[in-house]
Each structure stands twice: as structure tokens, then as C-alpha cells.
Amino acid sequence: MLPLLTQPPRAQRLRSDAQDNRDRVLEAARELFSERGLDVPMREIARHAEVGPATLYRRFPTKLDLVDEAFSQELHACTGIVREGCADPDAWRGLRSVILRIGELNERNRGFTEAFASTFPGAMDFTAHRREMLRELGRLCRRAQDAGELRHDATVDDIIAIFTSSRSLAGKSVRARATASRRFSTIAIEGLRARPGAMPLP
Numbered sequence: 001m002l003p004l005l006t007q008p009p010r011a012q013r014l015r016s017d018a019q020d021n022r023d024r025v026l027e028a029a030r031e032l033f034s035e036r037g038l039d040v041p042m043r044e045i046a047r048h049a050e051v052g053p054a055t056l057y058r059r060f061p062t063k064l065d066l067v068d069e070a071f072s073q074e075l076h077a078c079t080g081i082v083r084e085g086c087a088d089p090d091a092w093r094g095l096r097s098v099i100l101r102i103g104e105l106n107e108r109n110r111g112f113t114e115a116f117a118s119t120f121p122g123a124m125d126f127t128a129h130r131r132e133m134l135r136e137l138g139r140l141c142r143r144a145q146d147a148g149e150l151r152h153d154a155t156v157d158d159i160i161a162i163f164t165s166s167r168s169l170a171g172k173s174v175r176a177r178a179t180a181s182r183r184f185s186t187i188a189i190e191g192l193r194a195r196p197g198a199m200p201l202p
Contacts, residue, residue, distance in 0.1 A: 024049040029070045033112040092149030103166045103185040107177040151194040153201045162188045
């Protein structure tokens with residue numbers, strides 16, 4: 001006899017639906033904050049997420065709650081990219097991945113990051129986060145140099161300079177900026193590659 005197909009318990013379905021709604025709200029918030037800053041009305045975020053205002057306020061009672069959680073997710077995404085790159089057994093491939101993906105992340109969230117920093121200065125202490133990321137990147141760079149793939153005179157500061165420079169790329173849309181970021185990052189990666197006869201860095 002074939003087993004009967006049963007629905008998951010109602011409480012489990014509700015938890016799944018609630019998580020799905022929360023994820024959609026955060027995704028919509030990050031997208032709108034990046035495009036238009038933090039002045040986007042909560043009701044518009046709810047419409048973009050295709051949830052009711054009551055659902056939005058049940059998950060995030062205030063706009064600051066929503067902004068704070070959305071920005072925390074951006075930091076988490078950045079940390080995840082660096083850790084995944086560092087975990088790659090091929091250090092050069094991992095470093096290339098970090099540069100490309102952080103560049104794209106910067107372009108997607110540029111407006112959100114700038115708006116958050118100007119609206120809530122001092123809301124978060126990035127010192128510990130930055131210190132940890134620099135330490136991880138430093139180890140990854142040394143591994144890539146030991147493998148003979150990263151030029152010996154490259155430093156972590158060069159990687160940070162690439163991230164910083166990519167944030168100035170022009171583009172009318174997030175997609176256009178992301179495309180420009182991939183192109184810029186690829187050019188920068190080729191400049192970091194170890195090769196005979198490369199001009200020494202000043």
C-alpha cells in the first residue's frame with residue numbers, strides 16, 4: 001500500500017509562511033533603500049514585497065527595526081563572501097571570487113550603505129567587523145602569493161583600494177553599475193596576477 005501524502009502541521013506551515021514573508025520584506029527593503037534611500041514609505045515596501053502593511057509591521061514594528069536588520073544582512077553577506085573565498089583550497093580562485101563578488105555587492109547596496117551611514121552615524125561599530133575581514137583577506141593573499149599566483153608586492157591595502165575605487169563607478173541603474181563593477185574588478189585582478197616581467201608596484 002502506498003503511504004498517504006499528508007500536509008505538514010499547520011503551525012509548521014505558518015512558520016514557513018512567516019519566514020517567507022519576512023525574507024520578501026527584507027529583500028524589497030534592501031532593493032528600494034539602494035535605489036531611493038531610506039525615505040521610502042513602509043507601505044510602499046509592503047507593496048513591493050507583496051505583503052500587507054499589518055504583516056510588515058508585525059515583523060518590523062518600526063522603520064528603524066527594518067533598516068537595522070536589512071543592513072545587518074548586508075554585513076552578513078559581505079562576511080560570507082570573504083569566508084567562502086578563504087575556504088577555497090585554490091587561494092587565487094578564492095581571492096578572485098572575493099574581489100568580483102564584493103565589487104558587485106558594493107554596487108547593489110551602494111545607495112543603501114551611504115544612506116544608512118549618513119542617517120545613522122555611529123549606529124554600528126564596524127571596527128571589529130573590518131579587523132576580522134582584513135585578517136581573513138591577509139591570510140588569503142599570503143596563500144595566493146605562496147602559490148605563485150598573486151604578485152609578491154601586492155598587499156591587502158591594494159585589495160581594499162579596489163573595493164573603494166569600484167564604488168565610484170558611474171551607472172544609471174544597479175544592473176549597469178554591477179556590469180561596470182565586474183569589468184573593473186576583472187581588470188584589477190589581471191593587474192594583481194603574478195607574471196614574469198611585471199612592472200614593480202611603486
